Amino acid sequence: MFNISEEIWIYGMVALFVTIVFAAYFLKLRRRTKTVNEKIRIAKEEGLHEPVSLHPVVNLNLCFGSGACIRACPEQDVLGIRNGKATLINASHCVGHGACLLACPTEAISFHIGTEKRGVDLPHVNQEFETNVSGIYIAGEIGGMGLIKNAVEQGKQAVENLAKNISKDKACDYELVIIGAGPAGIAASLQAKKLGLKTIILDQDSLGGTVYSFPRAKIVMTAPMDLPLYGKVKLFETNKTELLTLWNEVLNKNQIIIYENKKIEHIAPMGNGFDVETKDGQKFNTQKVLLAIGRRGSPRKLGVPGESSQKVAYRLIESEFIKDKNIVVVGGGDSAIESALLLMEQNQVTLSYRKDKFARLKPKNKQKIQEAVSDKKLKLMLNSNLHSIEDEKVTIKMEDGEAVDVENDLVFIFAGGELPTQFLKNVGINITTKFGEAVLTRK
DSSP, X not given: OOOHHHHHHHHHHHHHHHHHHHHHHHHHHHHHHHHHHHHHHHHHHTTOSSOSXXXXXXXXXXXXXXXXXXXXXXXXXXXXXXXXXXXXXXXXXXXXXXXXXXXXXXXXXXXXESOSSSOEEEEOBOTTSBBSSTTEEEOSGGGTOOSHXXXXXXXXXXXXXXXXXXXXXXXXXXXXXXXXXXXHHHHHHHHHHHTTOOEEEEOSSOXXXXXXXXXXXXXXXXXXXXXXXXXXXXXXXXXXXHHHHHHHHHHHHTTXXXXXXXXXXXXXXXXXXXXXXXXXXXXXXXXXXXXXXXXXXXXXXXXXXXXXXXXXXXXXXXXXXXXXXXXXEEOOSHHHHHHHHHHTTTSXXXXXXXXXXXXXXXXXXXXXXXXXXXXXXXXXXXXXXXXXXXXXXXXXXXXXXXXXXXXXXXXXXXXXXXXXXXXXXXXXXXXXXXXXXXXXXOO
């Protein structure tokens, strides 16, 4: 038994210990909050704080700051802990992995598309991926899911759903026409093969869709996926070449042919299905159509004199075969930066960007381009616009009006792409602008 004085001393020591623990916790919380506030300040200055498209939203009433979402996210500093709650830092770095949503122990995270100020145009689809035009389905990037893993899953699910409504009695050339040979289209073609559907897959460019236009060394996949007729694909830190090789092997093994350079002009209701007409005049009659096209559609052009020249390109395919050239790269996004970094190894590269600083770059790209400029491995021209293109030179206009002639052999323009909104409208598909609406939850 303790006497009163001993009990008071014990209680006092316990109280002191508890006080020290709480003080240490709150000091740590304060330091963490201060660090995150500084990161948010920098993100706002660099234009990275505002979401571009898909992004996590935290319900502060449910969040208790476990940090599980931060540890689960494969990207850098998308989320942080401020005042004991998860908060967005570099929201534009989010690519929709959904890992944070799955990791949160209190289901405090949901995924939204667009913001109150920045709307995102999306086609209307139901839970089975069917549009308002009965028989036409959408999967992948055009539907808002750009991540490879998500696009693959949507392609599979869309085919599973539409297969339920295939009639063997209808006289059509095909049961399904898949438009787009990117991740969603490839997965859809494999699933269609698995289900025994008579299918053809068309693409306006080449196998891989948007992935094909990435620079060769670009990392395009950081999470495993389940590919029909193949199984689990566990390729981490995978580059474009490895992924395209895998897809080619799986498609060849299952005797699936991708019909490339088949740009779609019209999709029209006809009899028991649709007539899909390509730019070169071919028609394909089908019961169902799956649109698995990218959001960027055709490359956006600058409209400058000489842009139709054969030395102008809008994507970089085989950078290692381009040597000893004077090259101008136009653009300030990740694609432009990555292309300039690859090309500068064997060429003289000038990078032209219309603004005074880069925004929304991935941290690694920002660091690498700063190092390249510092080491004088390429020439950077900010506040500049491509003015004209000639056989042996280009003219770049600076913000102050000065016209600078640059010796030139090749021009690569990365100005984004034109959304295929009008194409979808011509098909009859309704387009809705989403302003920060929830599209993915665990409920």
